[in-house]
Amino acid sequence: MNYRKFGNVVNEISALGFGAMRLPVEDNHINEKEAIKMIRHAIDAGVNYVDTAYPYHQGESEIVVGKALKDGYREKTYLATKCPVWEINKEEDFERLLDEQLDKLQVEKIDFYLLHALDKDRFENKIKKFNLIKHMEEAREAGKISYIGFSFHDELPVFKEIIDYYENWDFCQIQFNYINTDYQAGLEGLKYAYEKGIGVIIMEPLLGGKLANPYENVASVLSKEKSPVEWALDYIWNHKEVALLLSGMSTMEQVEQNLLYASRSSVGMLSEENIAMLKKAKEVFDTKALVRCTKCEYCLPCPAGINIPEVFEVYNKSAVLGEEKAKELYEELEIKASECMSCRHCEGECPQHIIISEVMKDVSEALQTA
Numbered sequence: 107m108n109y110r111k112f113g114n115v116v117n118e119i120s121a122l123g124f125g126a127m128r129l130p131v132e133d134n135h136i137n138e139k140e141a142i143k144m145i146r147h148a149i150d151a152g153v154n155y156v157d158t159a160y161p162y163h164q165g166e167s168e169i170v171v172g173k174a175l176k177d178g179y180r181e182k183t184y185l186a187t188k189c190p191v192w193e194i195n196k197e198e199d200f201e202r203l204l205d206e207q208l209d210k211l212q213v214e215k216i217d218f219y220l221l222h223a224l225d226k227d228r229f230e231n232k233i234k235k236f237n238l239i240k241h242m243e244e245a246r247e248a249g250k251i252s253y254i255g256f257s258f259h260d261e262l263p264v265f266k267e268i269i270d271y272y273e274n275w276d277f278c279q280i281q282f283n284y285i286n287t288d289y290q291a292g293l294e295g296l297k298y299a300y301e302k303g304i305g306v307i308i309m310e311p312l313l314g315g316k317l318a319n320p321y322e323n324v325a326s327v328l329s330k331e332k333s334p335v336e337w338a339l340d341y342i343w344n345h346k347e348v349a350l351l352l353s354g355m356s357t358m359e360q361v362e363q364n365l366l367y368a369s370r371s372s373v374g375m376l377s378e379e380n381i382a383m384l385k386k387a388k389e390v391f392d393t394k395a396l397v398r399c400t401k402c403e404y405c406l407p408c409p410a411g412i413n414i415p416e417v418f419e420v421y422n423k424s425a426v427l428g429e430e431k432a433k434e435l436y437e438e439l440e441i442k443a444s445e446c447m448s449c450r451h452c453e454g455e456c457p458q459h460i461i462i463s464e465v466m467k468d469v470s471e472a473l474q475t476a
C-alpha cells in the first residue's frame with residue numbers, strides 16, 4: 107500500500123479507502139459474511155480508511171462495518187461516517203443521531219465525521235440554522251469524534267463558501283474523476299481546499315461505475331496499456347492535492363484489483379500524453395452523456411416503483427448503442443418512465459441535482475414504443 111499525507115491531520119493515509127456503500131448484496135440485504143471478509147482483507151493489505159454513512163444500504167452498512175472492525179480491526183484503521191443532516195430538525199437531533207451511529211458501529215469514537223452531502227440548501231437550513239459546527243466541536247470535546255469535515259454536492263461557489271465559513275475544517279470529500287473536472291467542486295475546488303491545508307478525499311472515482319465499463323467510443327480513446335479502471339484511478343492519484351480516493355467495492359475481485367492499482371500509484375505518475383488522452387476521453391464522454399446519474403440510489407424508493415438509475419442507464423445507452431437497441435432494453439424494464447407521477451419526492455435526494463421528473467418525460471418520449 108502507498109500512503110499519503112492527509113491535510114494537517116494524518117501523515118500516513120492509504121491511497122485507497124474502502125467505501126461501504128456498494129457492499130455485496132443477497133436477498134436485498136448485505137451479504138455480511140462476504141462484506142466482512144472483503145473489508146478485513148483490504149485492511150490486512152494496508153487500507154487504513156473505512157468509510158460508511160447513516161443511509162448506506164438502508165442503514166445496514168454502519169452495522170456491518172461495525173462487525174467487520176471487531177477482532178482487532180478497529181485499531182488498524184481510521185473509521186469515517188457521516189451525519190445525516192437531512193434528518194436534523196432541531197439541535198438535539200445531532201447528538202441523538204451521533205449516539206445512534208456509535209451504537210450501530212459499536213465503537214466509542216468515530217475518527218472522521220462528515221456533515222453528509224452538503225449543498226446550498228442544507229448549508230443554510232441545517233448547518234447554519236441548527237449550529238451544527240458547534241455541535242461537531244462539542245462532540246469532539248466529548249471524545250465522540252476526532253476530525254470534522256463535510257461531503258459536498260453542489261456548484262463551486264457554494265463549495266468555496268462552505269470552506270470559507272469555518273476556519274477549522276480538517277477535511278472534506280468531493281466528487282472528482284477525469285470526467286468531472288469542471289463539475290461540482292471539480293479541479294478548482296480540489297486545489298482551493300488543498301491550499302488551505304484541508305485534506306481532500308475523492309468519491310465517485312469511477313462515476314458510479316461508468317468509467318469501469320466506459321461507452322465504446324470512450325474506451326476506444328483509452329490506451330490498452332492499462333484497464334479503464336486503472337486509468338480512472340491513476341488520474342486521481344496523479345494529483346498531489348488528493349489525500350485518498352474511496353472506492354465502493356462490491357466484490358473481492360474489485361478489492362484485489364484496487365489494491366494492486368493503489369500499490370502502483372504515486373503523485374505525478376501520468377505523462378503529458380496520458381493526461382491528454384484522458385482529456386480526449388472526457389470530450390467524447392461529454393458529447394454522449396444524457397443524464398449525470400451515478401447510480402447512488404439515494405432517490406429510491408420511488409412511490410411509482412420506478413427503478414430510476416436503471417431507467418437512466420438505458421437512456422444513456424441510447425446515445426451510444428443507438429435508439430433501436432435502447433428501445434429493446436427499455437421494453438425489458440418492468441416499470442417504465444411513463445409511470446412517473448411527477449411527485450418529485452426523488453429530486454431533493456439526488457446529489458447530482460437531476461430534475462428527475464423532467465428527464466423521465468424525455469426518456470418516455472425518446473424510448474416508449476407503445
Ligand code: SF4
Nearest residue numbers: 408446447449450452
Ligand atoms: S418524480 Fe417520478 S421518478 Fe421521482 S419519485 Fe416521483 S414518481 Fe418516482
Ligand code: SF4
Nearest residue numbers: 399400402403405456
Ligand atoms: S438519479 Fe440521482 S439520486 Fe438517483 S441514482 Fe442517479 S444520481 Fe443517485
